[in-house]
């Protein structure tokens with residue numbers, strides 16, 4: 001029997017805990033042409049939600065395109081990615097792709113490649129006579145979804161995943177250009193998803209940002225504890241394994257119910273306890289210990305490379321929790337030194353992705369690193 005707990009990639013079908021409410025709301029928003037900023041910490045399930053939302057929308061006859069901005073390393077690669085995602089939304093047969101490109105983007109020269117797995121991949125090259133990429137982007141590319149939607153009489157949904165990365169391409173210019181195009185689109189809905197909260201907030205709610213008030217802000221929460229528990233019990237029951245209540249409770253609490261973490265722990269638990277008919281809280285503890293010892297080389301490297309001040313702070317947050325970390329009590333109890341230097345460490349740890357900030361509280365992004373620090377202490 002295959003391990004049903006999947007981590008590190010989008011989950012679909014039976015592996016996707018349905019997030020029914022979110023999908024229903026998004027379908028309604030999209031049908032009424034609302035733009036959405038979808039924000040959550042890393043690994044809460046944004047991409048999985050978009051992929052499953054798209055499956056639901058396709059069933060309703062909408063066209064969908066997803067652009068993962070982590071894959072765009074330059075303006076040129078963004079242009080290629082954007083054009084190919086949008087064009088692939090309407091057509092995936094290579095022989096037809098060329099015709100579509102000629103129809104909608106005659107200035108672009110397509111190259112079509114076959115991946116080793118036999119999947120067709122669409123690459124795009126600029127024709128020599130169109131050297132000015134930026135102009136081309138402005139004129140054609142950003143309006144491509146709307147042109148296709150109009151011609152085909154279809155509604156298109158475009159999702160930018162990790163949207164904040166657009167700022168790494170050419171500052172705010174590309175944002176401005178994109179905004180001025182998409183604000184005129186009536187047959188295309190947009191989702192801007194991302195995990196770098198500060199940047200996304202700045203984009204969506206700072207009056208000087210091009211995307212100011214361009215959509216409603218939605219926070220993706222964790223999957224409810226009850227839904228996750230039901231999923232875990234159901235999957236283990238398929239191979240007639242029973243989990244004691246305290247074992248399930250422990251899985252959820254140790255992982256802080258972060259979807260990726262829960263799936264990761266359950267995946268290891270499934271492998272470790274394959275022969276067992278009953279899983280106890282001790283099995284969960286042993287699985288965690290295995291995970292931590294496997295991760296030790298990675299965590300040691302991180303640890304060794306952190307300056308002392310950041311180590312103290314991380315450890316303090318791991319052990320005492322991340323509430324009121326600038327209070328006199330927290331600073332003195334944990335011997336952290338003056339608030340301004342702690343602030344500097346916090347900013348660095350946030351920007352390097354070691355810490356997350358939620359409602360004024362700080363948590364370690366990697367819960368297993370947190371457990372490792374707790375044990376180290």
Ligand SMILES: Nc1ncnc2c1ncn2[C@@H]1O[C@H](COP(=O)(O)OP(=O)(O)OP(=O)(O)O)[C@@H](O)[C@H]1O
Pocket residue numbers: 006007008009010011015016017018019040041042043044045046047048049195223259260261263264
């Ligand atoms: N609805 C869900 N049902 C079951 N597992 C889920 C669900 N959503 C997320 N997960 C788990 O979390 C992992 C991360 O999900 P996903 O990649 O969708 O999150 P993300 O927020 O896009 O992450 P990142 O910030 O790294 O891009 C998945 O591989 C899966 O293990």
Ligand SMILES: [Mg+2]
Pocket residue numbers: 046047048161
């Ligand atoms: Mg993602």
